[in-house]
Amino acid sequence: MNDDIRAGLVPKTTKSKVMLTKYLTKYRFFGIIAVFFSSMVIGMAFGSLRYVFVVFCLVIFMICTAGSPSDPRKSFGGSLLDFLRFFVRKKTYYGSGNVDCADYLKKEEDKREAKKRKKEK
Known part of the structure; x- marks a missing residue:
C-alpha cells in the first residue's frame, strides 16, 4: 500500500478566505468601514441626501465584492471590469x-x- 502523499504549495485560489460570519469576509468587513467613512466625507456635499448617498455606496460595494456567477475566483466587480475591457477593445x-x-x-x-x-x- 502506497501512502506516500506529496505535500506541495497550495495555490492562492484554493486557500480558504478568512470569514468573520457566514457571508462576511475580513476584506469586506474592513471595506464596509472604509466605504462608510469615505462616503460620509464625500456625502457632506449633498447635504440632506448624505445618508442616501452612504447607503447607495454601501450597496454598490456589497454588489461589486460579491462572487461572480461565472467565475468563483473573481468578484462581481472584477468580472464586470473584464467584460467592459472586452467590450471596449478592438475586435x-x-x-x-x-x-x-x-x-x-x-x-x-x-x-x-x-x-x-x-x-x-
Whole structure:
C-alpha cells in the first residue's frame, strides 16, 4: 500500500478566505468601514441626501465584492471590469464577412478553376 502523499504549495485560489460570519469576509468587513467613512466625507456635499448617498455606496460595494456567477475566483466587480475591457477593445472578426476571408476564398476558387481547366486540356 502506497501512502506516500506529496505535500506541495497550495495555490492562492484554493486557500480558504478568512470569514468573520457566514457571508462576511475580513476584506469586506474592513471595506464596509472604509466605504462608510469615505462616503460620509464625500456625502457632506449633498447635504440632506448624505445618508442616501452612504447607503447607495454601501450597496454598490456589497454588489461589486460579491462572487461572480461565472467565475468563483473573481468578484462581481472584477468580472464586470473584464467584460467592459472586452467590450471596449478592438475586435478582430474571422468569418465570411472578413476581407481576409474573402481574399482566401477567392484564391481557393481560382485554384479550383485552374485545376478544372488543367483537367479539360
